[in-house]
Amino acid sequence: MEPAGTGLGREGERMAAVDLSTHPGHLARRLQQAHSLLWGAMVSEETTSPQFAVLNALLEKPGMDQRTLSEHVHLDRSTIADIVARLAGRELVERVRDPADGRRNVLKLTEYGRRVHGKLVTRTGRMNRVFLAPLDGEERETLLRLIARVAGAAEELRG
Amino acid sequence: MEPAGTGLGREGERMAAVDLSTHPGHLARRLQQAHSLLWGAMVSEETTSPQFAVLNALLEKPGMDQRTLSEHVHLDRSTIADIVARLAGRELVERVRDPADGRRNVLKLTEYGRRVHGKLVTRTGRMNRVFLAPLDGEERETLLRLIARVAGAAEELRG
DNA sequence: CAGAAATACTCAGCACACTGAGCAATTCCT
DNA sequence: AGGAATTGCTCAGTGTGCTGAGTATTTCTG
Numbered sequence: 001m002e003p004a005g006t007g008l009g010r011e012g013e014r015m016a017a018v019d020l021s022t023h024p025g026h027l028a029r030r031l032q033q034a035h036s037l038l039w040g041a042m043v044s045e046e047t048t049s050p051q052f053a054v055l056n057a058l059l060e061k062p063g064m065d066q067r068t069l070s071e072h073v074h075l076d077r078s079t080i081a082d083i084v085a086r087l088a089g090r091e092l093v094e095r096v097r098d099p100a101d102g103r104r105n106v107l108k109l110t111e112y113g114r115r116v117h118g119k120l121v122t123r124t125g126r127m128n129r130v131f132l133a134p135l136d137g138e139e140r141e142t143l144l145r146l147i148a149r150v151a152g153a154a155e156e157l158r159g
Numbered sequence: 160m161e162p163a164g165t166g167l168g169r170e171g172e173r174m175a176a177v178d179l180s181t182h183p184g185h186l187a188r189r190l191q192q193a194h195s196l197l198w199g200a201m202v203s204e205e206t207t208s209p210q211f212a213v214l215n216a217l218l219e220k221p222g223m224d225q226r227t228l229s230e231h232v233h234l235d236r237s238t239i240a241d242i243v244a245r246l247a248g249r250e251l252v253e254r255v256r257d258p259a260d261g262r263r264n265v266l267k268l269t270e271y272g273r274r275v276h277g278k279l280v281t282r283t284g285r286m287n288r289v290f291l292a293p294l295d296g297e298e299r300e301t302l303l304r305l306i307a308r309v310a311g312a313a314e315e316l317r318g
Numbered sequence: 319c320a321g322a323a324a325t326a327c328t329c330a331g332c333a334c335a336c337t338g339a340g341c342a343a344t345t346c347c348t
Numbered sequence: 349a350g351g352a353a354t355t356g357c358t359c360a361g362t363g364t365g366c367t368g369a370g371t372a373t374t375t376c377t378g
Contacts, residue, residue: 017219018280020232024290025194025208027306030233032191033365034313035184036334040366041317049184050334060176067356073179074189079335081358086333103343103356121177131183134312139305146294146302147186153293154193158200192335195364199336209364226326238365240328245363262326262373323376334364345354 024150035131042127043120046090050075052124054083055117058093058109065104074155092116183309194290201286202279205249209234211283213242214276217252217268224263233314251275 020026039049053073070080087093092113098104132140179185198208212232229239243266246252251272257263291299
């Protein structure tokens, strides 16, 4: 299965360097980085992609608390707190303490937040077409499906 | 080509929420995050995946300066400086001013750095098998190839 | 050879993303 | 009802990753 898998170099080489282009983690980082650069150029410099994910989730399910939101967009509770604080500071999101349960922050989009989301949806569609331009329709679908499968499985490993 | 592409909601909905699982950027972030979690559990808590990429590049081409290194691993010059500083602090990497060109830092692995790299290579192989376990052999190859194509093309867009 | 351009790096500032510790509020159990 | 466990959030600390400004060194040009 592995022709020269362990990478025993010739002569006195102790351990050969590895080809990073076969490492999914390295590729994932490059992909994410390339995406975030393109996002800044084609979608928005103010609102980042994770921020958009939060806006989108809150449009779909207003009234969520931060924990539920964090599960929804697959982000850490602390990270969500940071992002929500920034969005609240920019008046895109309204965050109020739940009077019925004093632990929770109840989150909703503001009218302005809905407007911004709408604008970003359009631009995001354009950007995704450019981003995936090197692939044909079937390849695009395959890529998204395979990433979702690997990411989903890895996320399962630690609830 | 797009059955209901623009997402015009029924009734008075202004702009429907989007399905993030069709957004490569969101999936890329999840993939990277899941990977980094698994890395911490299966490979190393001290040495991160980008740090390993740097060690690996320096094993392959000792004597590089930071700029060359940054192109090699697709990381920013500032980010490389941070990472190299951490690795140098842990005595994994030797960083000396080039006497022939006082602008450059010449970088090399220490003997200790080579030992650490060797240990990580083995563990990284194990981890990658677990990470990609949900896919069969052909799917793995496809996933890596498609990511590399999209990332490479996007990196081209801005030299 | 002196000034200008290019190169390599550093530094500050911001955003994301995690862990672990701690606080406050609620719920559960006796 | 009262103490324990759970839940939701915040805060501090670390690492990754970018931009933009600034510094030092080398190279290019007149």
